[in-house]
Amino acid sequence: MSIEILQSGLLATIQDLGRFGSQKYGVIVGGAMDPLAVRIGNILVGNEEGEAAIEITMYGTEILFKEDQLIAITGGQLDPHVDGEKLPMWRPVLIRKGQILHFKALRSGCRAYIAIAGGLEVPEVMGSKSTYLRAGIGGYEGRELRTGDILTFGYLTEHSKTLTKQLQEMPSHFTWSVNYSSFYTFKKKETIRILLGAEYERFTKDSQKKLISSPFKLTVNADRMGYQLEGTKLMLKKQFELLSEGVTYGTIQIPSNGQPIILMADCQTTGGYPKIGQVISADLPRLAQLQPGSEIRFQIVTIDEAEDILIEQEKDIHEVKIGIQFKVAG
């Protein structure tokens, strides 16, 4: 069982939920920009939630399926088509042998994920299949997918086998799909909730106020490493030297030009710029789905609230999981 990359598109990489445990060696966590979409995709095809998926950025990727294959596409609406027909997202679908999956255009969101039943057969490096582009490790030979690459899959779980069989006997996809509206808006304006960063107090009162009262625009400098924002300048009361220390996905740093940078999935393990805020984990998927040019407003929450929101989101994911099991069994 395999697929062949016909067109890589803008950027397609293999990502799971991240490479943990090696940050003390300077090895980044990486992983999917939108881990929620990967988890739901895997649940839909009967994989373990943390199995690696293909992260498609914006548009252009084309993939040939060499056998019948159960997949699910989640995340941003990149207009997936199979042999010229629109392919439904957020549900298990069976792609038939010889068919070509094509991500035609960026409709809403920014990154789509292909979860494939059986999982992608690439070696784990330091406990993860995620592609670490800068170090050239993980994923498919440590790099982005290119034309001609052939990807193979692991063994199907019982659940995946049942789904595949059901779909082979009916018109290739179910009529239901996961309701993602509690997780995403896919709008070009998002309110992103943040915790105060370690150096928040060292910014001027005016900048502290503007952090939440004024909108920021996501520039085109928005990739897996970081999002460069544009808006009101946020200034320190006075300059000071900060030692490098741990940073993470969602850390909002303010370099000396006063324009925020949000660190994304492929961020370095440590950083030395003042941290004004930290995006809460539950809002990282929505952040990952923002297109350049989108408007971001920040809203401050407490650590207790951030945890509660995360736990609510976890419950919602659990409900999705139960719902899928119910539908498949029914």
Add this chain to the structure above:
Amino acid sequence: MLLEQKRISIRPLSDSALVVQLDKEINSIIHKNIMNLVKLIEEEPFEGFVEAVPCYNNVTIFYNPISVRRHVSHVPFKSAFEKVSASMMEYLDMLDDKMDIKNRLIEIPVVYGEEFGPDLEYVARFNNITPEKVIELHTKQDYLVYMIGFAPGFPFLGGIDKRIATPRKEKPRLSIPAGSVGIAGEQTGMYPLETPGGWQVIGKTPIELFTPKTSPPTYLQSGDKIRFIAISKDDYLAYKEPKQ
């Protein structure tokens, strides 16, 4: 406990990570305590522990708040952050003098100057000394590896002799080759991967600092001591030749 309680602070980095800072000061004793703390946590991890990232005077502790909360429903903590903070104070109480991690001393061969260290002359001029003196001062002391960060295997080392301190380049280079040894302010370090960067490059080591197929994946680790050894261009090339 070895540490002064009032100097310790714990703050969230995110809803899944917190920072334990042992002191505002930076020195080898504080750092030894950080490494001891990391060792204790890794040997007897709390429920939900993910990983620890030691830095100069603090350590970032990553945890899974959902599994922490799952295990605290019956005790009076209102958040995973509070619970993990309390665990940290317990670990800190367990630190004692007898814990002594031996620092490894690692020699790093470096060829200084010319094409290997294009900024050696600048560093010398900036400090009004000769390039030879820069090399002498750079190799004469041992450096503690305070942390690995910025890139895989990139060591942040203890302070250099102030007589060779040089500010970063105004405009970072677009590409600095792997193995480059540099100076930035009062810091010195080495680039494990080819990368853009603003450090003043004074030399190059043939050592591979990042080896993803080995465990651990880096040549250096936090807590090591290193010493730079000046080598010739021939030594460098011999080192780089494949071993028979």
